[in-house]
């Protein structure tokens with residue numbers, strides 16, 4: 001009989017020849033448990049998803065209650081479904097006034113697709129500007145605005161009219177013109193290896209978009225919902241986007257994404273043609289119920305306010321001559337090391353010693369540190385101890 005691992009390799013589509021091949025039986029809080037009961041501290045939160053930790057009881061309860069009422073009833077936007085309405089209401093209540101219209105989809109990439117379409121439709125323009133080293137997802141539209149040629153070239157032709165500016169480079173903002181439908185940018189770049197832009201840059205970007213009638217799309221799929229120490233990362237920069245993208249942590253572990261804009265902009269999807277964006281499962285009632293519960297826990301437990309202190313502790317502990325830089329904001333951090341080989345060996349040793357971490361898609365010499373926001377000081381000390389031991393072992 002084949003083992004689970006053999007079946008996984010045989011029947012589950014593989015996209016690399018070197019999957020991690022870890023097998024977990026259950027997850028709770030910041031811990032993942034394998035079949036032998038060995039506990040691992042999750043320092044990556046399933047890539048920015050498990051902000052509340054795994055198996056939050058309030059999220060689980062909300063899911064169970066909704067499952068007992070109804071699951072899928074109808075394609076998005078026709079029936080008045082309580083979980084969708086209540087979740088949108090709650091999101092809007094914590095967002096700036098111009099972000100009051102929430103379109104729920106199933107994933108980050110779908111939020112990107114919806115936002116790009118909306119920007120083209122609303123402005124009547126065709127040109128899109130994105131950033132070098134960006135990551136916005138893996139569907140055709142999202143791939144078109146990805147700032148890394150290696151991942152794109154095999155899938156051309158992609159969307160026409162996309163050009164790229166350097167992230168955090170004020171000079172390039174001149175390329176935004178009255179022909180530009182939108183600029184899509186991660187408020188803090190994730191897969192580039194966690195790059196925090198300057199406040200002055202973000203404010204100049206906002207200004208240039210205003211001057212040219214260009215919509216500013218902020219992709220906070222990885223950075224929002226407390227990850228950086230603010231509920232939304234744009235709060236660090238004193239700007240507000242025209243379209244905000246959320247996913248990952250939005251569903252409290254369930255799959256859901258959203259693009260959020262003003263009623264005025266979103267209204268463009270209603271005419272010429274009607275049904276400007278369609279999804280069957282977007283805003284699935286169970287995912288919305290989970291997302292609402294997750295947002296309530298995040299706010300009620302004031303988790304966001306604990307993040308800066310945890311970042312400070314991480315930064316205090318993560319000191320070693322082989323660490324070139326610890327960069328990022330809040331619990332969205334990167335430890336930069338010499339090169340990929342060193343990084344990979346250190347990551348493998350961390351995993352063997354019960355700490356889950358990885359590297360970034362566009363930055364393979366840095367290690368990802370993005371634990372659930374509920375991580376305690378003791379757990380941070382333990383995790384940093386394992387990381388430093390691994391660094392000392394190889395460097």
Ligand code: PLP
Pocket residue numbers: 047107108109110112135136137138186190191219220221222247248
């Ligand atoms: N945008 C950013 C900044 C991301 O980090 C990701 C995923 O890693 C996406 C978009 C795509 O999200 P999804 O994988 O849900 O399609």
